[in-house]
Amino acid sequence: xxxxxxxxxxxxxxxxxxxxxxxxxxxxxxxxxxxxxxxxxxxxxxxxxxxxxxxxxxxxxxxxxxxxxxxxxxxxxxxxxxxxxxxxxxxxxxxxxxxxxxxxxxxxxxxxxxxxxxxxxxxxxxxxxxxxxxxxxxxxxxxxxxxxxxxxxxxxxxxxxxxxxxxxxxxxxxxxxxxxxxxxxxxxxxxxxxxxxxxxxxxxxxxxxxxxxxxxxxxxxxxxxxxxxxxxxxxxxxxxxxxxxxxxxxxxxxxxxxxxxxxxxxxxxxxxxxxxxxxxxxxxxxxxxxxxxxxxxxxxxxxxxxxxxxxxxxxxxxxxxxxxxxxxxxxxxxxxxxxxxxxxxxxxxxxxxxxxxxxxxxxxxxxxxxxxxxxxxxxxxxxxxxxxxxxxxxxxxxxxxxxxxxxxxxxxxxxxxxxxxxxxxxxxxxxxxxxxxxxxxxxxxxxxxxxxxxxxxxxxxxxxxxxxxxxxxxxxxxxxxxxxxxxxxxxxxxxxxxxxxxxxxxxxxxxxxxxxxxxxxxxxxxxxxxxxxxxxxxxxxxxxxxxxxxxxxxxxxxxxxxxxxxxxxxxxxxxxxxxxxxx
Amino acid sequence: xxxxxxxxxxxxxxxxxxxxxxxxxxxxxxxxxxxxxxxxxxxxxxxxxxxxxxxxxxxxxxxxxxxxxxxxxxxxxxxxxxxxxxxxxxxxxxxxxxxxxxxxxxxxxxxxxxxxxxxxxxxxxxxxxxxxxxxxxxxxxxxxxxxxxxxxxxxxxxxxxxxxxxxxxxxxxx
Ligand code: SF4
Ligand code: SF4
Numbered sequence: 001x002x003x004x005x006x007x008x009x010x011x012x013x014x015x016x017x018x019x020x021x022x023x024x025x026x027x028x029x030x031x032x033x034x035x036x037x038x039x040x041x042x043x044x045x046x047x048x049x050x051x052x053x054x055x056x057x058x059x060x061x062x063x064x065x066x067x068x069x070x071x072x073x074x075x076x077x078x079x080x081x082x083x084x085x086x087x088x089x090x091x092x093x094x095x096x097x098x099x100x101x102x103x104x105x106x107x108x109x110x111x112x113x114x115x116x117x118x119x120x121x122x123x124x125x126x127x128x129x130x131x132x133x134x135x136x137x138x139x140x141x142x143x144x145x146x147x148x149x150x151x152x153x154x155x156x157x158x159x160x161x162x163x164x165x166x167x168x169x170x171x172x173x174x175x176x177x178x179x180x181x182x183x184x185x186x187x188x189x190x191x192x193x194x195x196x197x198x199x200x201x202x203x204x205x206x207x208x209x210x211x212x213x214x215x216x217x218x219x220x221x222x223x224x225x226x227x228x229x230x231x232x233x234x235x236x237x238x239x240x241x242x243x244x245x246x247x248x249x250x251x252x253x254x255x256x257x258x259x260x261x262x263x264x265x266x267x268x269x270x271x272x273x274x275x276x277x278x279x280x281x282x283x284x285x286x287x288x289x290x291x292x293x294x295x296x297x298x299x300x301x302x303x304x305x306x307x308x309x310x311x312x313x314x315x316x317x318x319x320x321x322x323x324x325x326x327x328x329x330x331x332x333x334x335x336x337x338x339x340x341x342x343x344x345x346x347x348x349x350x351x352x353x354x355x356x357x358x359x360x361x362x363x364x365x366x367x368x369x370x371x372x373x374x375x376x377x378x379x380x381x382x383x384x385x386x387x388x389x390x391x392x393x394x395x396x397x398x399x400x401x402x403x404x405x406x407x408x409x410x411x412x413x414x415x416x417x418x419x420x421x422x423x424x425x426x427x428x429x430x431x432x433x434x435x436x437x438x439x440x441x442x443x444x445x446x447x448x449x450x451x452x453x454x455x456x457x458x459x460x461x462x463x464x465x466x467x468x469x470x471x472x473x474x475x476x477x478x479x480x481x482x483x484x485x486x487x488x489x490x491x492x493x494x495x496x497x498x499x500x501x502x503x504x505x506x507x508x509x510x511x512x513x514x515x516x517x518x519x520x521x522x523x524x525x526x527x528x529x530x531x532x533x534x535x536x537x538x539x540x541x542x543x544x545x546x547x548x549x550x551x552x553x554x555x556x557x558x559x560x561x562x563x564x565x566x567x568x569x570x571x572x573x574x575x576x577x578x579x580x581x582x583x
Numbered sequence: 584x585x586x587x588x589x590x591x592x593x594x595x596x597x598x599x600x601x602x603x604x605x606x607x608x609x610x611x612x613x614x615x616x617x618x619x620x621x622x623x624x625x626x627x628x629x630x631x632x633x634x635x636x637x638x639x640x641x642x643x644x645x646x647x648x649x650x651x652x653x654x655x656x657x658x659x660x661x662x663x664x665x666x667x668x669x670x671x672x673x674x675x676x677x678x679x680x681x682x683x684x685x686x687x688x689x690x691x692x693x694x695x696x697x698x699x700x701x702x703x704x705x706x707x708x709x710x711x712x713x714x715x716x717x718x719x720x721x722x723x724x725x726x727x728x729x730x731x732x733x734x735x736x737x738x739x740x741x742x743x744x745x746x747x748x749x750x751x752x753x754x755x756x757x
Pocket of ligand 1: 625648649650651652677678679682683684
């Protein structure tokens with residue numbers, strides 16, 4: 001047995017009810033008794049042999065037939081040891097409450113609020129347990145419970161917040177917001193009376209050009225300085241996780257395009273990898289190379305997009321035009337490859353949809369030849385630009401320990417000097433066959449994150465170059481009659497293929513019973529898919545660990561003390577996309 | 584120092600003014616050339632003799648993630664083993680353009696065209712029926728495939744013409 005599980009069992013012989021090591025997927029999990037959860041969590045974080053310092057995700061599952069109806073599933077990662085662990089706690093329907101772990105991992109704050117919002121589990125000791133994705137006054141129940149219909153309760157026209165023409169006109173009151181609700185965003189920190197007379201509350205968004213979607217932040221200001229910043233999420237919540245429970249595995253794939261809509265390739269990749277891990281498919285080598293190449297192309301696209309918009313938000317318009325020019329070239333290649341520019345839907349279980357043609361490879365090579373010169377060009381615009389330096393150096397600073405504690409990933413974490421890149425820690429695709437480095441920052445400010453993203457583009461170009469050299473000939477999709485549709489020309493010629501084709505496209509395939517968490521490094525950080533299969537063609541539960549959502553949890557911490565004008569920089573520093581944040 | 588920076592900045596501006604190389608397109612007047620496999624508007628296809636390809640097997644309806652398609656299939660009159668789609672509707676307001684229906688169709692009766700200018704004033708105009716979808720196919724795919732019976736004996740029983748089937752000339756997009 002794995003030493004971590006052994007120690008846990010020795011330390012908490014009664015509280016740890018069972019442990020399990022999945023031999024195929026190499027995943028550790030343990031069932032914890034609810035009463036002792038706080039102690040176990042503390043031990044996991046503090047003990048040097050455990051050192052699970054990084055909170056990955058919290059998920060909740062509803063099993064309506066069980067006595068202990070709800071299961072809360074925690075995922076932790078130990079950065080020093082590189083191990084992941086999954087802990088499960090069951091609670092009953094009558095008393096759905098559990099000890100909060102916010103004081104141990106600050107990143108748990110938003111994640112616990114999400115579980116409360118969507119499943120109705122109360123976390124005792126949580127400082128601010130409110131709904132997060134659904135509207136705050138939503139009172140129709142908890143959407144992820146199995147007895148909540150996927151289409152919602154009532155259709156839009158019956159929702160009472162939508163005005164109807166046949167209802168009486170509402171009375172104007174002197175004040176739209178009742179006085180008892182005014183202070184709901186001002187909880188905590190009482191103002192220091194000696195310095196000021198009034199404090200200002202400023203709503204930023206949801207319609208603000210630089211929030212990259214619909215994000216609202218309630219800023220509490222002392223003059224121009226931010227004393228508290230409360231993100232209000234959920235304006236783009238579409239219930240992808242709930243939808244997924246009603247779709248078969250293949251049908252979910254196009255929905256993942258719409259999570260982080262500027263980087264659809266890597267979302268596809270993350271989802272497809274999770275399903276492949278669940279089913280256990282091996283991918284042909286050429287397909288792995290193609291996947292790595294397109295994922296890195298997407299990383300370049302994502303970082304170019306970030307660089308352009310971040311500079312635009314700060315006021316440097318030229319960079320935007322330059323980066324979008326290169327982005328366009330890559331998007332044209334995607335279009336040639338799969339027929340779409342943004343919502344790509346290119347990956348398939350066991351491989352990819354279409355092969356890289358010699359024409360695409362040639363244009364990709366040509367692009368790479370000029371790309372380093374283009375990066376130099378951006379550097380000349382920004383690297384020593386005094387305005388850029390003044391507005392990014394020392395803005396949105398977070399220390400390494402805090403960044404880990406908040407569960408940050410991707411460039412936001414590496415900017416603080418923590419070397420955590422899933423492509424190195426748990427190599428997938430062809431990342432262990434090529435040479436590349438993980439750029440690390442020092443100061444943990446926006447400038448370092450900018451530098452990292454630019455450097456990552458160089459590394460991505462390096463990876464693509466090597467992959468293009470090494471790529472072998474061969475099939476681009478695995479053969480597995482039960483999971484992967486047979487090649488189209490065979491379908492109408494061969495009875496067996498026809499039957500498999502019909503079964504896969506009507507019912508979908510049935511993965512074995514089980515569960516798996518699979519993390520993928522996307523341009524924004526760690527995108528994880530947690531799948532629970534009950535043996536049916538639809539996932540019993542699919543949880544998306546989106547980096548943007550977790551990053552927003554650190555927003556308040558990183559925004560305090562800065563000026564209003566810096567708030568835009570701080571939004572941008574995570575490379576946030578609301579489609580993924582709100583899901 | 585400041586003037587030097589300004590001068591450097593202006594140099595770039597002037598250089599681009601003299602070497603004018605636009606990378607944008609004047610959209611409604613100029614249009615991009617889209618690749619062959621572009622995933623645009625969906626269409627129903629026909630064989631070279633004008634018969635519909637669709638055999639009403641319902642696979643596209645089953646695979647569509649957002650329930651765009653509705654197929655009502657029926658037997659071809661007087662030919663009990665052959666089926667066709669009596670009604671075929673698509674509600675394009677919900678389509679994700681994922682292409683799964685095209686991949687699912689066993690007889691390649693669906694195609695994705697390169698049409699993308701489908702903005703309408705009334706959403707209900709995006710609810711298309713079989714005739715309209717066939718008309719889109721006719722104008723986008725002038726080169727039609729040979730009918731299946733000439734391709735392979737196994738599949739000859741799918742999709743034969745039948746008496747009274749509407750022909751292409753009588754169909755216009757309403
Ligand atoms: S493209 Fe996708 S969403 Fe649109 S009709 Fe086909 S399967 Fe449905
Ligand atoms: S379009 Fe194709 S998949 Fe759909 S009903 Fe017709 S033959 Fe079947």
